Amino acid sequence: MMTSIIEQLHENRDISDADLKLLIETNRYDRELFQHADIVRKEYYGTDVYIRGLIEFTNYCKNDCFYCGIRRSNHNLERYRLSQDEILSCCENGYKLGYRTFVLQGGEDPFYTDERIYEIVSEIRQKYADCAITLSIGEKPYESYEAFFRAGANRYLLRHETADMEHYTKLHPAEMSLEHRKNCLKNLKKIGYQVGSGFMVGSPFQTTECLIEDLRFLQQLEPAMIGIGPFIAHRETPFNRFKNGNLQLTLRLIGLLRLMFPYALIPSTTALGTADPQGREMGLRAGANVVMPNLSPVNVRKKYELYDNKICTEEEAAECRACLNRRVSSVGYKIVTNIGNVRTLREQHPPKNSK
Secondary structure (H helix, E strand, O other): OOOOHHHHHHHHOOOOHHHHHHHHHOOOOHHHHHHHHHHHHHHHHOOEEEEOEEEEEEOOOOOOOOOOOOOOOOOOOOOOEOOHHHHHHHHHHHHHOOOOEEEEEEOOOOOOOHHHHHHHHHHHHHHOOOOEEEEEOOOOOHHHHHHHHHHOOOEEEOOOEOOOHHHHHHHOOOOOOHHHHHHHHHHHHHHOOEEEEEEEEOOOOOOHHHHHHHHHHHHHHOOOEEEEEEOOOOOOOOOOOOOOOOHHHHHHHHHHHHHHOOOOEOEOOHHHHHHOOOHHHHHHHHOOOEEOOEOOOHHHHOOOOOOOOOOOOOOOHHHHHHHHHHHHHHOOOEEEOOOOOHHHHHHHOOOOOOO
């Protein structure tokens, strides 16, 4: 009996570019893909879904990425910064609700110097020794990453957004560099962080070949976490008239990522929930195993607007947690509160050699 492309990918964690192109461009294999992705996710993680408490602490950004609602050229955005005490209050609230991973995310805001980030991370580490601390604050010098690691941060999220050089230049201003972004990811791994990366699906000018290059780059990087979501336009950006990314294609890529990176933590993102009311549930069914509820104060939620119509901007943290519990259980999974150490899982299930 002939082995299907999906079965080959399941077995070998790799297939040819031509076969990837076929899977990406057609829905013919979606049902089989999602079935195999669910099998692999349950083999590695059972029905566990990990929660990450997201703290969006600043919407200032020195960058001017063409797709992002908090880009520096958006002069119609009300800016904000959380104080150290406000950030610690978010952590305290989250800890009481069962969160054991805090994700500090913000624009590349020069106000938060290395010293300020060091102090914030150090205090969180001192108060919550049993928690993982994740930073998502963009491109920094090697020495800065090293200092944050010494302070107690142990995970870092830095989506590469696209691994195709030509595509990268169409999404970013000239002062930004894909090579520099990739070097930052390499530096983070060298220091010892558990690294997360990822990309947008359906961003302007993206081709199937761009997506294949993204997957090949991730194979080289071997990140602990891979975050993807559909491109959703923001009204105050140069891409405000572009069509949003396709939900089904995003789900298809989650399934592919699960088969190619069975050990990875893959979030079912807020962008999926924005694209469709059942988007996060669909993401879990496709192979995702992380959700990231918002712990930020309600009065700043709407101001951290990377894209239009972002969901969950008016719920208190406890409401958000209860809602996600219901959503996750409704599709047969359960939220767990442990941090989910990817390295341990990878040691137990080392990747097979690609063929």
